[in-house]
Amino acid sequence: MTTTTVGAPTPQQPAADTAPRPRTKSWRSSIGLGVVALLSLLIFGLTTQAGSQTNFVIATNSDFVTLPSLTLPAKLAAVSFSIIALLLAGWTAYRANQYRKVGLWLPIVFGMAVMGALLTWAGAGRDNTTIQLTGLLTSALFLAVPLVFGALAGTLCERSGIINIAIEGQLLAGAFLAALVGSMAGNAYVGLIAAPIAGALVGLLLAIFATKYWVNQIVVGVVLNLLVVGLTSFFFSTVMTDNPDLNQALGLPRIDIPILSGIPVLGPVLFNQNLLVYIMYVVVIVLQIMLFRSRWGLRVRSVGEHPKAADTVGIKVNRTRIRNTVLGGAVAGLGGAFFTVASGLAFGKEMTAGKGYIALAAMILGRWNPKGALAAALLFGFADALRVQLGIIGSDIPSQFLAMTPYLATILAVAGLVGHARPPAAEGTPYKK
Amino acid sequence: MKLELRGITKKFGDFTANDAIDLVVEPGTIHALLGENGAGKSTLMNVLFGLYDADAGEILMDDDAVTFVGPGDAMAAGIGMVHQHFMLVPVFSVAENVMLGHEQVKGPAKLLDVGAARDKVRELSDRFGFDIDPDALVENLSVGAQQRVEIIKALSRDAEVLILDEPTAVLTPQETDELLEIVRQLRDSGTAVVLITHKLREVKAVADTITVIRRGKVVGTAEPSASQEELASLMVGRDVSMTVDKGAADPGEPVLRVENVTVVNEASGVTHVDDVSLEVRAGEILAVAGVQGNGQTELAEAILGLLPTAHGQIILDGNVLSGRSIRQNLDAGIGFVPEDRTEDGVVADFTVANNLILDLYDREPYSRRGAIDPQVVRTHAEEQVEKFDVRTTSTQALTGALSGGNQQKVVLARELARELKVLIASQPTRGLDVGSIEFVHKRIIEERDKGVAVIIVSSELDEVYALADRIAVMYHGKVVDIVAPDTDRDTLGLMMAGAHSKEEAA
Numbered sequence: 001m002t003t004t005t006v007g008a009p010t011p012q013q014p015a016a017d018t019a020p021r022p023r024t025k026s027w028r029s030s031i032g033l034g035v036v037a038l039l040s041l042l043i044f045g046l047t048t049q050a051g052s053q054t055n056f057v058i059a060t061n062s063d064f065v066t067l068p069s070l071t072l073p074a075k076l077a078a079v080s081f082s083i084i085a086l087l088l089a090g091w092t093a094y095r096a097n098q099y100r101k102v103g104l105w106l107p108i109v110f111g112m113a114v115m116g117a118l119l120t121w122a123g124a125g126r127d128n129t130t131i132q133l134t135g136l137l138t139s140a141l142f143l144a145v146p147l148v149f150g151a152l153a154g155t156l157c158e159r160s161g162i163i164n165i166a167i168e169g170q171l172l173a174g175a176f177l178a179a180l181v182g183s184m185a186g187n188a189y190v191g192l193i194a195a196p197i198a199g200a201l202v203g204l205l206l207a208i209f210a211t212k213y214w215v216n217q218i219v220v221g222v223v224l225n226l227l228v229v230g231l232t233s234f235f236f237s238t239v240m241t242d243n244p245d246l247n248q249a250l251g252l253p254r255i256d257i258p259i260l261s262g263i264p265v266l267g268p269v270l271f272n273q274n275l276l277v278y279i280m281y282v283v284v285i286v287l288q289i290m291l292f293r294s295r296w297g298l299r300v301r302s303v304g305e306h307p308k309a310a311d312t313v314g315i316k317v318n319r320t321r322i323r324n325t326v327l328g329g330a331v332a333g334l335g336g337a338f339f340t341v342a343s344g345l346a347f348g349k350e351m352t353a354g355k356g357y358i359a360l361a362a363m364i365l366g367r368w369n370p371k372g373a374l375a376a377a378l379l380f381g382f383a384d385a386l387r388v389q390l391g392i393i394g395s396d397i398p399s400q401f402l403a404m405t406p407y408l409a410t411i412l413a414v415a416g417l418v419g420h421a422r423p424p425a426a427e428g429t430p431y432k433k
Numbered sequence: 434m435k436l437e438l439r440g441i442t443k444k445f446g447d448f449t450a451n452d453a454i455d456l457v458v459e460p461g462t463i464h465a466l467l468g469e470n471g472a473g474k475s476t477l478m479n480v481l482f483g484l485y486d487a488d489a490g491e492i493l494m495d496d497d498a499v500t501f502v503g504p505g506d507a508m509a510a511g512i513g514m515v516h517q518h519f520m521l522v523p524v525f526s527v528a529e530n531v532m533l534g535h536e537q538v539k540g541p542a543k544l545l546d547v548g549a550a551r552d553k554v555r556e557l558s559d560r561f562g563f564d565i566d567p568d569a570l571v572e573n574l575s576v577g578a579q580q581r582v583e584i585i586k587a588l589s590r591d592a593e594v595l596i597l598d599e600p601t602a603v604l605t606p607q608e609t610d611e612l613l614e615i616v617r618q619l620r621d622s623g624t625a626v627v628l629i630t631h632k633l634r635e636v637k638a639v640a641d642t643i644t645v646i647r648r649g650k651v652v653g654t655a656e657p658s659a660s661q662e663e664l665a666s667l668m669v670g671r672d673v674s675m676t677v678d679k680g681a682a683d684p685g686e687p688v689l690r691v692e693n694v695t696v697v698n699e700a701s702g703v704t705h706v707d708d709v710s711l712e713v714r715a716g717e718i719l720a721v722a723g724v725q726g727n728g729q730t731e732l733a734e735a736i737l738g739l740l741p742t743a744h745g746q747i748i749l750d751g752n753v754l755s756g757r758s759i760r761q762n763l764d765a766g767i768g769f770v771p772e773d774r775t776e777d778g779v780v781a782d783f784t785v786a787n788n789l790i791l792d793l794y795d796r797e798p799y800s801r802r803g804a805i806d807p808q809v810v811r812t813h814a815e816e817q818v819e820k821f822d823v824r825t826t827s828t829q830a831l832t833g834a835l836s837g838g839n840q841q842k843v844v845l846a847r848e849l850a851r852e853l854k855v856l857i858a859s860q861p862t863r864g865l866d867v868g869s870i871e872f873v874h875k876r877i878i879e880e881r882d883k884g885v886a887v888i889i890v891s892s893e894l895d896e897v898y899a900l901a902d903r904i905a906v907m908y909h910g911k912v913v914d915i916v917a918p919d920t921d922r923d924t925l926g927l928m929m930a931g932a933h934s935k936e937e938a939a
Contacts, residue, residue, distance in 0.1 A: 293544045295536040302522050302533050309520035312484070313534030313586075314505020425523070433484070 029102075030093035033110055037089045040114045041082035044121035048075045052125035057132050074124035081117035085110055111379065115386070122390050122397075136382075136389050137269045141277070144381025145342070146171055146352070148280050149335020150359025151366060151373035152287060153199070156328035157206075158368055159291060160321045161304040161426040165221025166206050167332050168356025169228035173198035174336020176232040179247055179347035180240075182340070188250040191341040192276065192334070199333015200326050202228060207325035211318040214430035225356070233349050240347065251344030252276060276334070276342040283331065288370040300324055304424035307431040317431045332356070358407075368424065383408075434460055434495055434511055434593035436481075436625060441490035443473075443480055450476040452649040453490070458594065463616060463626045465640035467633075467668055469866030471836040473649040474629045475517070478596050482514050483507040494594075505534070513587025517599040519579050521586075523572035528554050530571055531586045557585045561615060576725075577608035584615065595619060596627045601635055602864065605724045606894055606926055613639050631668070631866055633661045634895075669868045677874040680882070682902040685715035688886040689736070689855045694745035696731045696910075705731035707910035708745070713855065713886040718877070719915075720889045720901035724929050728910035729890040730772055733859050736888070737769045738762045750854060763792060766854030768880075770844055770861055772890070774837070778844040781833030785825050786814035788832045789847050821846040822872060838869030845876055856880050859890040874899055894922060 054077065056070040088110045095102050123131045150167045157164035164170075177198035182191020202224055209220045240247040252274035261271035291297035300320060302310040307317040339351050358380055365379075366372025387402040436458040443451040450473045458464045468474045479485045481492060483501030491498050494510055501507040507514075521530050532550035539546040554567035563581045571579060580600060587595055597616070601609045616639055620626055630636060636643055636657070643655040645667045653667050665673040689712065696706035706728045713719045721729045734740045736747055738759045747754045749765055763769075771777035779788045790799050790810055798809050814828035821842045825835055832843060841861070848856070858877065862870040877900060881887050891897050897904055901918045906928040913928045 289542075289544070295538055295543070295545060298525075298529060298533060298536060298545060302525070305524055306520070306522045309522055309530075310533070312482075312504045312514070312516065312520045314503055314508060315534055316503075422524075 027093070027096055030089055030096050033089035033092055033107075034086070036114060037082060037085035037110075040085055040117045041079065044117040045075070045079040045082040048078045048121050048124045050075045054120045054123040055130040056119075056123075057130045057134070069130065072120060074120050078117045078120040078124070081113045081120065085113040085117070088113065108375070115382070118386075122393055131393070132389070134265060134268060136385055137265070139388060140378065140382040140385035141269055141273070142381070143384045144377040145277060145280055146335045146338040146355045147359045147362050147377035147380055148284065148374055149338070150332050150356050151362035151377050152283060152370055153203075153328040153332035153335070154360050154363035155291075155366070155368050155370060155373055156287070156300075156331060157203075157325050158363065158424055158427050159304045160300045160324035161307060161424060161429065161431070162207065162210050162321050162325045163217040163221065163428045164203075164206065164325065164328055164332075165218050165360070166202055166224040166228075166329075166356075167359050168352055168354065169221075169225035170199035170202045170329050170332035171336040171339070171352045171356050171359075172225075172232055172350070173202050173228045174333030175339035175351060176228075176235070176336075176347050177333070178337040179250070179340035180235075182250045183246050183248040186248075188252045188341040189275070191250060192252070192337050195337035195341075196330035196333040199336060200330040202333070203326045203329015204322075206329070207322040210325070210430065211321050214432065217428050229350055232347070236347060236349055247346045249344055249346040250341050252342050274342055276337060279334070284370050284374045291370065301424070304426055307426050307429075311431075311433075321431070332359075335359075364423075367422075434625060436512075436594045436627075437493040437496070438477070438481065439491050439493065441477060441480055441492075442488050443476055443485060444488050449649050451480065451487075454646070454649075454651055456644055456651070458625045458627055459642075460593065460625045461620055461623050462641040463620050463628055463639050465628045465630060465636040465643045466646060467630065467636055467643055467655075467664060468646035469631055469668055469868065470838060470864060471866075472646045472668075474646055475598055476649075477646070478514065478598060478627070478629060481507065482512060482596065508534075508590050508592070511591060511593040512596065513590060513592025513594070514596040515580065515583040515587060515598065515600060517602060519583055521571045521579055521582060524570065526568050526570055527565055527574075527582050527585075528567040530582060531567075531589050535590060553589050554585055557588050561618060577604055577611070580604070580608075580612065581615070584619075592624070594625045594627065596629065598629045599631075600628070601630065601632060605892070605929070606922070609635070633664050633867075636664065637661065665867050669866070671868075673867055673871060677871060677878060677899055679878050679900070682717045682881065684717040684902070685884065687712040688715045688750060689713045689888075690746075690748040691732075691736065692746045692748065694732070694735060694747060695743045696728070696735045696740050697743040699741075704743075705910055706735060709907075709910070709912050710745075711905055711912060711915065713888055715854075715886050716881055716884045717902040718881050718887040718889055718900050719903050719905060720891060720897040720918075721905045721907055722891060722894065722897045722901075722925060722929065723907035725892045727907045727929075729892075729907050730859060731910075732907070733769075733772075733857050733888065733890050736855075736857055737767055763851070766852060768848035768851065768853040768856040768885075770841075770848055770856070770858035772859035772863070774840050774844050775833075779832045779840055781831065783832055784814075784829045785818065785823065785832050785835070785843055786810050786828040788843050789814050789817050789828075789850070791847060792851070817846040817850065821876075838865045841865060841869065841873060845873060849876065849880065853880065853885045855886045855888070857888045857890070860892065861889065862891075862893070862896060870896075894925060897925075 052074045054072050054074045056072065088106055092102050092106065119131050150171055153167055153170060154164050174195035178191035178195040181194035182188050185191070206217070206220055206224055209215045210217045236247070254272055254274050255278070257271040261267045291300065299310065299315050303315060303317050303320045311317050336352070339345065340347050359377070362376035362380055363373050365376035366374070390397065390402050438454060438456040441451050441454045442449070454477055466474050476485065480487045483504045483506050492501070493499070499510055501510070522533070525533070528547055528550040531554050532545070537546040537549045538544060551567040554565060557563070558565040563585065565578060565581055565585065571582060574582065600612055604612060613635060616626055616628065628636070628640060640657050643657060643664070644651055645653050645655060645664070647668060647670055655664055655667060662673070691709055691711050694706055694709050695704065697704050709732060711719065721732065723729050731740055735742050738754060738757060742755055749767070752765065754762055754765070775781060780791070787810070790813065793799050794805060799805060799813065811828055818825060818828055823839050823842045823846065825839060832840060835843070856877070861877065862873050865873065877887060877889070889896070889900050898918065903915055904918060904920060904925065905915045906913045906925060908929060908931040913931065913933060
């Protein structure tokens with residue numbers, strides 16, 4: 001509100017209500033995308049042998065509608081994919097020049113184009129091998145499951161102001177208890193029920209140390225991870241080794257959802273999965289709505305952003321934080337069931353292999369949003385699936401480099417290719433009255 | 434609603450913050466709670482608001498005793514509070530902030546009814562002429578607008594008693610006048626308003642009743658017709674002169690020259706200081722006035738060397754300062770009192786004695802052969818504490834435990850201990866009580882009279898008038914003009930909004 005006391009026109013707008021916003025051009029994302037697109041053109045486009053072909057198999061035999069497999073002239077396709085990527089990078093630069101941002105569709109389409117170039121290049125000239133597109137997507141989704149649950153757990157905790165580094169430990173605890181309880185009951189579904197309890201217990205420990213004793217949350221998280229590794233390894237090499245019955249390889253059956261699973265390409269990918277994957281869809285949707293459109297979500301976010309303000313309107317800060325951290329732990333624990341009962345494997349030492357940390361990166365890349373976490377986790381899952389697929393084709397790239405792709409994607413993504421993400425303001429800070 | 438406090442006592446350890454305080458607030462009146470910083474005003478209000486438990490005493494609303502376990506209870510009982518540091522979530526919209534804690538939901542899924550909150554904000558905003566957009570993000574609002582959001586927040590809960598804690602500390606003169614008008618409106622609509630402040634002018638402008646608190650006790654009540662001197666002496670406990678005696682300046686040669694200096698934030702690319710040139714002569718005080726956030730802070734920090742200059746030069750006694758280290762600049766005779774003393778002025782976890790030698794710790798006689806001599810440091814501290822009237826239990830007390838005024842005296846004592854050519858003080862008396870303000874102003878004028886070139890950055894016009902020999906007004910990173918100290922308030926106010934004084938005169 002401005003009060004002007006003179007009749008004479010004031011030369012400039014007096015201190016306005018809205019603080020001046022810095023109008024800066026951010027070139028980071030356009031430069032990043034441009035570099036990746038150029039590399040794609042140089043490596044995948046130009047080194048592909050002219051005249052060779054790549055076979056893509058889009059459908060599986062069991063599909064309702066069978067699509068024919070696709071054979072593309074490799075060089076033309078790889079160059080075209082790369083040029084699409086270059087155009088998208090150019091569009092980003094054009095928008096940045098106008099101080100405008102691009103939508104979420106752009107990085108997705110961009111990624112698909114670069115992946116297309118990569119796959120065409122990798123499969124070029126191998127007449128006896130084909131790129132199993134459906135298989136690739138199915139395994140991408142499947143490998144993303146623990147990352148999605150982990151990233152959702154992180155989102156739940158950090159939105160309330162608690163940093164959850166213990167996702168790794170929660171996944172591992174969930175995997176362990178799922179295998180143990182499932183084996184005891186002889187039923188994988190029972191294991192699925194037990195998994196979140198293990199994660200919630202780890203979450204409870206984190207919550208207590210963080211809110212009651214104000215211990216540095218990152219330190220507690222790391223220590224909890226080590227604690228879970230120690231405990232599970234101990235029981236694995238003692239109790240489970242002595243009684244193999246307690247660590248069986250159980251498996252959740254795939255449930256084929258009629259009609260939906262008949263959709264070409266995506267149907268079998270999305271709707272011919274096991275129960276854990278379907279639970280994941282529900283959790284993502286419910287959390288997305290609850291966090292941003294419910295009373296609970298508003299309060300949780302206020303606690304994570306400005307706990308004192310929440311306190312002054314009667315919201316119990318520490319109670320909210322403890323509740324969310326335990327809930328987050330339970331979600332991560334459920335995700336841990338992926339490693340054992342949902343994959344049909346017995347428990348193995350440290351079998352989560354750092355997935356909890358990748359989940360943390362997915363949470364950041366997803367900007368602390370459930371849907372963003374899902375998208376980021378799918379990206380990482382895809383990178384992982386690609387590694388497997390390229391390994392099968394027998395690509396020219398050394399397998400060690402392929403094994404690095406998900407982590408490389410993580411670093412590139414988190415380093416700000418998608419713009420600067422802002423974490424909840426009060427995260428990591430204990431609330432003291 | 435009538436609010437009554439009886440015998441409220443609140444102790445923190447051995448320290449009695451509130452000692453048997455009685456207070457009655459009638460509906461439809463403005464009750465000013467006047468006291469220095471640290472007198473216990475905010476503690477009292479936090480007890481009333483349910484943030485602290487009282488050790489003794491009771492709260493009555495319309496003659497019924499009530500107990501508040503948390504702020505939620507207090508709000509349910511009809512008490513609203515606008516905190517000194519706003520309790521708003523910056524990344525939420527206005528509507529979200531207003532509904533937080535008492536959200537309305539709709540539909541079978543019980544999702545937030547944002548529409549209802551929006552309507553509520555519009556209704557209250559229209560009723561008081563606030564002009565607040567319910568969908569604006571709070572972080573994009575000016576400080577004054579954020580405060581109006583706080584008021585809407587309290588009123589949306591049907592607050593019948595509204596507590597305003599130091600509401601004008603962050604406002605420009607114009608915004609302050611607007612706020613006081615709002616407070617009058619609220620009173621006329623039947624709200625009981627408690628105005629916590631240490632600013633006498635505001636109290637006299639709006640209060641119906643004045644209660645003065647000193648050291649946790651009610652020391653008296655006063656009528657708004659009482660003079661500022663009477664109120665101040667009641668508040669401080671001794672006679673205070675409201676105007677610091679200041680002789681005419683006797684300016685000598687220019688000591689510091691700022692030539693075409695531009696400061697750009699490297700991270701955001703925002704230009705904070707835009708081609709500023711000015712000079713300060715020995716033995717004069719140049720006050721840099723302006724609404725906060727117009728580049729004054731950055732200019733002061735650039736002179737010391739805390740911020741790099743993108744263009745231009747800063748010249749002290751013929752030597753270019755740019756590119757030299759801060760240590761070299763300090764040695765060249767710059768004294769610097771930062772804007773945020775708790776953040777940048779003192780190390781809160783260090784003792785008073787150690788804070789007093791932060792700039793001298795490695796010099797003789799404080800340090801010998803690489804080791805600090807604690808005895809010399811202590812003697813030095815005792816002298817300084819005496820000289821600057823720092824109220825502390827001992828020189829070995831932690832500086833963070835001192836009141837704001839005393840911390841500021843520590844900063845001044847440290848900076849003035851060196852031989853200075855230039856003293857730069859940003860907001861030297863922000864948050865200080867009357868007694869400390871007087872002291873700090875006296876010391877600054879003494880430095881001027883010793884021949885030091887002084888730059889004061891202040892957003893308080895009272896302070897600018899009290900100290901300035903010349904006034905430079907900054908707006909959007911530029912110096913609008915440099916004018917004489919007798920320029921009237923209205924003109925300065927307009928210049929602070931960017932109007933050129935010469936155009937104004939024409």
